[in-house]
Amino acid sequence: MAQQPLSSAVPPTDIYGGDEVSALVLDPGYCSTRAGWAGEDVPKSILPSFYGHIGSTNTNLFGDEYLIPREGLEVRNYMNRDSVVEDWDVAPKFWENMLVKRLQPERPTAPSKNGLNDDPKKDGEGDVSMDGAAEEAAAEAQEEQEKALQENPLLVTEAPWNTSKAREKTTEVIMETWGCPAFWLSRTPTLSAFAAGKATALVIDVGGSNTNVTAVHDGMVLKRSIQRSPVGGLWLSSQIRSMFEHAEPKVALTPTYLIENKTPVDALAPAQARLRKFPFSIADSFRRYEEERVLTEFKESVVEVWRGNPGPYRAQGTEDFIKTQPGRVFEMPDGYNQMWREQRYRASEGMFDESVGYPLPEAERITKEQTIPSLIRTALEAVDVDLRPNLLGNVVVTGATSLINGFNDRLNNELIGMYPGVKIKIHAAGLTSERRFGAWVGGSILSSLGTFHQMWISRKEYEENGPGIVEKRCK
Amino acid sequence: MSQSGATVSQDCITAFNELKLNKKYKYIIYKLSDDFKEIVVEEASDDKEWDSFREKLINATTKNKNGAMGKGPRYAIYDFEYSLASGDGIRNKITFLAWSPDDAGIQPKMIYASSKEALKRSLTGIAVELQANDSDDIEYDSILKTVSKGLAA
Numbered sequence: 001m002a003q004q005p006l007s008s009a010v011p012p013t014d015i016y017g018g019d020e021v022s023a024l025v026l027d028p029g030y031c032s033t034r035a036g037w038a039g040e041d042v043p044k045s046i047l048p049s050f051y052g053h054i055g056s057t058n059t060n061l062f063g064d065e066y067l068i069p070r071e072g073l074e075v076r077n078y079m080n081r082d083s084v085v086e087d088w089d090v091a092p093k094f095w096e097n098m099l100v101k102r103l104q105p106e107r108p109t110a111p112s113k114n115g116l117n118d119d120p121k122k123d124g125e126g127d128v129s130m131d132g133a134a135e136e137a138a139a140e141a142q143e144e145q146e147k148a149l150q151e152n153p154l155l156v157t158e159a160p161w162n163t164s165k166a167r168e169k170t171t172e173v174i175m176e177t178w179g180c181p182a183f184w185l186s187r188t189p190t191l192s193a194f195a196a197g198k199a200t201a202l203v204i205d206v207g208g209s210n211t212n213v214t215a216v217h218d219g220m221v222l223k224r225s226i227q228r229s230p231v232g233g234l235w236l237s238s239q240i241r242s243m244f245e246h247a248e249p250k251v252a253l254t255p256t257y258l259i260e261n262k263t264p265v266d267a268l269a270p271a272q273a274r275l276r277k278f279p280f281s282i283a284d285s286f287r288r289y290e291e292e293r294v295l296t297e298f299k300e301s302v303v304e305v306w307r308g309n310p311g312p313y314r315a316q317g318t319e320d321f322i323k324t325q326p327g328r329v330f331e332m333p334d335g336y337n338q339m340w341r342e343q344r345y346r347a348s349e350g351m352f353d354e355s356v357g358y359p360l361p362e363a364e365r366i367t368k369e370q371t372i373p374s375l376i377r378t379a380l381e382a383v384d385v386d387l388r389p390n391l392l393g394n395v396v397v398t399g400a401t402s403l404i405n406g407f408n409d410r411l412n413n414e415l416i417g418m419y420p421g422v423k424i425k426i427h428a429a430g431l432t433s434e435r436r437f438g439a440w441v442g443g444s445i446l447s448s449l450g451t452f453h454q455m456w457i458s459r460k461e462y463e464e465n466g467p468g469i470v471e472k473r474c475k
Numbered sequence: 476m477s478q479s480g481a482t483v484s485q486d487c488i489t490a491f492n493e494l495k496l497n498k499k500y501k502y503i504i505y506k507l508s509d510d511f512k513e514i515v516v517e518e519a520s521d522d523k524e525w526d527s528f529r530e531k532l533i534n535a536t537t538k539n540k541n542g543a544m545g546k547g548p549r550y551a552i553y554d555f556e557y558s559l560a561s562g563d564g565i566r567n568k569i570t571f572l573a574w575s576p577d578d579a580g581i582q583p584k585m586i587y588a589s590s591k592e593a594l595k596r597s598l599t600g601i602a603v604e605l606q607a608n609d610s611d612d613i614e615y616d617s618i619l620k621t622v623s624k625g626l627a628a
Contacts, residue, residue: 445582449481
C-alpha cells in the first residue's frame with residue numbers, strides 16, 4: 001500500500017477521534033467546484049468555476065450571483081480545460097469564498113477591532129504607545145489565530161494527472177494560508193470507485209470539460225491506464241452550437257439575459273422577442289457563459305444517446321427510422337421553438353463515433369482515438385492482461401454528462417461488441433447527485449470516518465517535511 | 476494500512492491460519508465492527524454447503540449512518556476444492572471474496588471498499604481474489620470457473 005503508516009515515533013493524535021471531525025471536502029473541476037462538510041450526502045456549496053473579473057478596478061467577484069450583465073465584467077475560470085488549476089492567485093480566494101464564506105457561520109469581529117473597545121485616550125495626546133509593541137505582537141498572534149480554517153481538516157480531490165507542482169501548491173495554500181490542522185489529497189477515480197463499493201474498477205468519468213478512463217486496482221490509480229479526451233459536456237455544447245448553425249432555419253442562440261419580453265410563436269416561426277439594451281458593452285466571455293447555461297438546459301432535456309437499436313446510427317436508414325419516432329420540443333429563451341428528432345441523437349453520437357456529428361472548428365474536432373470506446377480500449381491495453389476481465393466486470397460510470405439519456409445502454413452495447421464473451425457489468429449510481437458529485441461524495445464518506453484520522457497529513461508532519469510530503473503520502 | 480485507516484483484528488489472521496494450515500474451516504466471513512474501526516470475524520464455519528454460505532452473504536446487513544439496518548458488504552475467505560478435468564487430482568484455492576451488493580448504501584460500500592486492502596495484506600496465501608456485487612456473481616459454478624481458470628471438472 002502506498003500510504004505509509006505513521007512512524008511509531010509519532011503516535012496518531014486523538015484530536016479527530018470519533019466520527020465528528022468537522023472536516024471539509026473540496027472537489028474542484030473546470031465547470032463547477034463543489035465544497036461541503038464531510039459526512040453529508042451532497043456538497044452544500046456548488047458554484048461554477050467561473051468568476052467575474054472587472055478590469056478597471058482589478059477586482060474579482062466570486063459566486064454566481066455576481067455573474068450578471070455589468071459594465072466591464074469579464075467571466076474567467078481559475079482552472080484550465082484539463083481540470084488543473086491555472087491561476088494560483090485566484091484559486092485560493094475562490095476556494096476560500098466557498099469553504100469559509102459559504103459554509104461557515106459569520107465570525108464576530110475580534111473585540112480589539114470592532115470599534116467598541118477603542119480607547120478614546122489613544123487619539124488624544126500623551127500616554128499612547130507604552131505598550132505599542134506588546135499590542136502589535138498581540139495583533140500578530142491574533143492574526144495567526146484567525147487563519148480561515150484552523151479547526152477544519154480538509155480533503156481536496158484532484159485529477160489523476162494533476163502535476164506535482166500543483167499538488168505542492170495546493171498543500172501550501174491549505175497549510176500556510178488557511179492554517180488547516182490536517183489535510184489529504186485524493187484522486188477522483190479512486191473516490192468514485194470506492195463510492196461504488198469497488199476497490200478495483202474501470203472508472204469512466206464523463207465530466208464537463210473532459211472525459212477520462214482510468215483503471216483503479218486495489219484503490220490505486222494505474223498511471224499508465226489514464227486516458228482522457230475533450231469529449232465531455234463542453235464538447236457536446238459545441239456540437240449543439242454547430243447543430244443550431246446548420247439547422248433549417250438557423251437557430252439563434254440568444255441567452256436569457258438579453259430577452260426583455262417575448263411573444264409565443266408557432267414551431268419553426270421566427271422568434272418575436274424584444275431584446276434588452278445595455279448602455280455598456282457586454283464581454284464575449286459573459287455572453288458565452290450565459291449561452292452555455294441555455295445549452296446545459298438543452299442537453300438535459302433534449303439530447304439523447306443513440307442506443308444502437310435497430311442499428312448503429314451511421315447505418316443507412318437509421319436517421320429515417322428516428323424521424324418516425326416521437327421527438328422533443330425545446331423552446332429557446334427568445335420563444336423560438338421546434339421539434340428535435342434525429343438531430344438530438346446526432347449531436348451526441350460523436351462521443352462514440354467520430355465519423356458522425358456536426359462539423360466543428362478544427363481546434364474542437366476529435367479523432368477516433370478520442371472517442372469513448374477508443375479511450376477504453378487504450379486504457380485496458382495499458383494494464384495487465386489478467387486484470388482486464390476483472391475491470392470489465394466492474395465498470396464504474398460517473399460524471400454529470402453520463403446522465404444523458406441512453407448513455408449507459410450505449411456504453412454497454414459498445415463494450416459487448418468490443419469484448420465478446422467477457423462478462424461486462426456497468427455500475428452507475430442511480431441517484432443523480434451521486435453521479436454528478438461522485439468524487440465529492442466518496443471524499444465526504446472517507447473523511448468522515450473515525451478511522452481516517454490516522455490518514456490525514458497532520459500539521460506536524462507537514463512542518464517536519466515541507467510540502468513534498470504530499471508526494472510521499474498521497475499516492 | 477488501508478486507505479480508510481481501519482485496522483484488522485488479530486482474530487482475523489488466527490482464523491485464516493486455522494483455515495489455511497489446519498483445514499479447520501471451509502469459509503470465514505469478515506465484517507467491519509459496528510463503529511467501522513476494525514475488521515473482525517463474523518463467522519468461521521466448516522459447513523461445506525456453498526448455498527448456505529451464499530445465503531449468508533446475501534442476507535448480510537449493516538448499519539448505515541442514520542442507524543437504520545440495510546444490506547451490507549462483507550469480505551469472505553472460501554477454501555475452494557475441485558478436481559481437475561484432466562484427471563490430475565485435486566486442487567485447493569483459497570479465495571478472497573469482496574462482497575458489495577449494489578443495493579447496499581453508499582456509505583457502507585465506501586467503507587468496505589476503502590478498507591479491503593488492510594485485510595488482504597494481513598492474510599498471506601490468498602490464491603485468487605474476486606469482487607462480487609449481486610447474487611448472480613456468487614453462483615458456485617461461475618465462481619469455480621474463475622477460480623480454477625476453467626480447469627475444474
